[in-house]
Amino acid sequence: MYYYLLALIIIVLDQATKWIIVQYMKLGDSIVVIDQFLYITSHRNRGAAWGILQGQMWFFYIITVIVIGILVAYIQKLQKGQQIFGIALGLMLGGAIGNFIDRIFRKEVVDFINTYIFSYDFPIFNIADSALVIGVSLILLLTIMEGKETKESK
Numbered sequence: 174m175y176y177y178l179l180a181l182i183i184i185v186l187d188q189a190t191k192w193i194i195v196q197y198m199k200l201g202d203s204i205v206v207i208d209q210f211l212y213i214t215s216h217r218n219r220g221a222a223w224g225i226l227q228g229q230m231w232f233f234y235i236i237t238v239i240v241i242g243i244l245v246a247y248i249q250k251l252q253k254g255q256q257i258f259g260i261a262l263g264l265m266l267g268g269a270i271g272n273f274i275d276r277i278f279r280k281e282v283v284d285f286i287n288t289y290i291f292s293y294d295f296p297i298f299n300i301a302d303s304a305l306v307i308g309v310s311l312i313l314l315l316t317i318m319e320g321k322e323t324k325e326s327k
Contacts, residue, residue: 176248176263183267187300188274191283203287214287216297219280230276237273241266258315264308271301 198204198215205212220229244266251259275282284297 176259179263180267183304184271187271194285212287213285216284217281218284233276240269261308261311264304268301268305
């Protein structure tokens, strides 16, 4: 299915960019892309978003395996006309596996996209994180739209 291919593309992009960061930047090094907005910064995270649950690797292993299983089950049950939902699931699957690979082999997640939004230093993230957020956002949007359609049809 196309959704597995999308997940594979996310995994390859995520792992390639992380490899570049690990190979060519020291921890803490930063490159200005757009001053006061976007930087490439070599960072490591042993937790989840915003650094929560630092060092709880077994928790992340168990949760990630469960999430991957659920995502695959949903992809397998997709019906025609659910392309956006499938894309969301593919993005989430690729993101989950991308960070899972880091946790298994590095015992930490490589992050490097550092943004400042209206002077707020947003937590540093990576391609896998981006894919997860976009996938979840698509599902949220689809849920809202479906609720609106259901409400209008009554």
